[in-house]
Amino acid sequence: MLAYEVWVYEPEYPLNLDATLSCGQLFRWKKQEDTWEGVVDGKLITLRQDGGKLYFTGCSEEFLISYLHLDCAHDDIVSGFSCDSYITDAVCRIGGLRIVRQDPWECLISYLCAQNANIPFITRMIENLCRAAGKPITAPDGTIRYAFPTPDALCALTLEEKRGCSLGYRAPYIHKTAAAIAADPGWADHIRKMSFEEARRALMAYPGIGPKVADCVLLFGFQKYESFPVDVWMRMIMHRLYGVGDPEKSLTTAEYERIRRFAQEHFGPYAGYAQEYLFAIRESYSDGKF
């Protein structure tokens, strides 16, 4: 049994690997002992952070730097939105949180699963889809994991087979959206070239994609860092810290727009990074109701 060769990289800029992989932006990373294991681009990757060093297997250093957004100075990102004591406190507490460059296709399907679900449930749905339609990957220790299905492979699953993945009413959304994307291989390139608002409208044209899912895909799959997804946590936090929005009312389109416009104005072009930092310390603002 051959083990993959272990490489070492010393990041030039701050990195908090645990916060980055466990903050809810990704669903396929698992921590075993002190080592993170994930399947990315059909490859099994392991990562372990020890002091200033990052030990990794299964990918190139170049890939790792791009994937973890380590090609950008953390200070430049953070200084852009460090405009009040709440956000600077969050950055102080968990500095080095990174927004990972995800594959747009995997990101889109993952966040389509994420509607009306919590993280363990989302993880289950995605693992079910991978097992049903993804290529098997054998790890050095013999365990089997599965690549995220290609658009064609996911498209080939029947609606009933998709339902069998515990997708519930999301199954038809994923069925239709996968078909549309399998038929249009250039979809991601087109969206990438669009302005933020234009790309947002294009994403929301797919079945099952509303404002929240579109904003997540823009942020995590297309590196549109001004994107500010608003979920129930963000809404509670934005109300509590900045007095914007009313958590007593239902989260209507108008209410959602009010909150995200405020955040984009307040935090600027890296509003999405600010969102991740606030989300990461959400428990501090929880009063037991959440």
Add this chain to the structure above:
DNA sequence: GTATACCCTGACTA
């Protein structure tokens, strides 16, 4: 443009 019932699963309560 805006409000609301409904879709489905899982976690929790009675």
Add this chain to the structure above:
DNA sequence: ATAGTCAGGGTAT
């Protein structure tokens, strides 16, 4: 033990 309640985001009306 099992039924009932609720959270969660998007869509149709």
